[in-house]
Amino acid sequence: MQGFEDFETLDARMNAASPKARTATYQQIAILIDHFVAASVIMKERFFSQLIFSFLIANASEHMKNFGLVKTSRNDLTLAPLFNMLCTRLHELGPELAAPGGLYEGDSDTPEFREYGHYTRNEFTAFGRRIGIAPARVEKILDQFVKENNQANELIDQAFLPMEAKNIIRYNFMERSYRLK
Secondary structure (H helix, E strand, O other): OOOEEEEHHHHHHHHHOOOOOOOHHHHHHHHHHHHOOOOOOHHHHHHHHHHHHHHHHHOOOOOOOEEEEEEEEOOEEEEEEEEEEEEHHHHOOOOOOOOOOOOOOOOHHHHHHHHHHHHHHHHHHHHHHOOOOHHHHHHHHHHHHHOOOOOHHHHHHOOOOOHHHHHHHHHHHHHHHOOOO
16 A cells, blocks of 8 residues: 555455445445554544544535545554545535445434434444444544534635535534534
């Protein structure tokens, strides 16, 4: 591996012997992190945080090619910083998450998802636990994202965007933040 390697490429390499088509879930990325990263528990928490942030800004472009690993100066692997971040709701009303399989297989079978028709804190909590993050850490990470929105509003206000676009981003952020409370 050299430089940056996205999770779609890593998944293909790891599962080359299995020719069946795979429906990507974010849980698969956590499995890849376990396989390729020595400090996988820490990296899965970072990945969980990246996914929550991406969800909050309504970025439905967070597919396996937009997450990946990079080599550090010590020649080990770490989660790449976020890139290609945008509020896709400015362009179209698409899916909430880019992975066709969702967070994990069966995530839309929860009572909350069936009742509301969208992701809530319940699905993200279950996802965090499924990928091996301690329940207390899952709750702490989620709470950090939903406790105050002042910084998000300041960043949105500073964006070089028309007011209509800022309002769409702000609405999506606030609505999704509310769902994670």
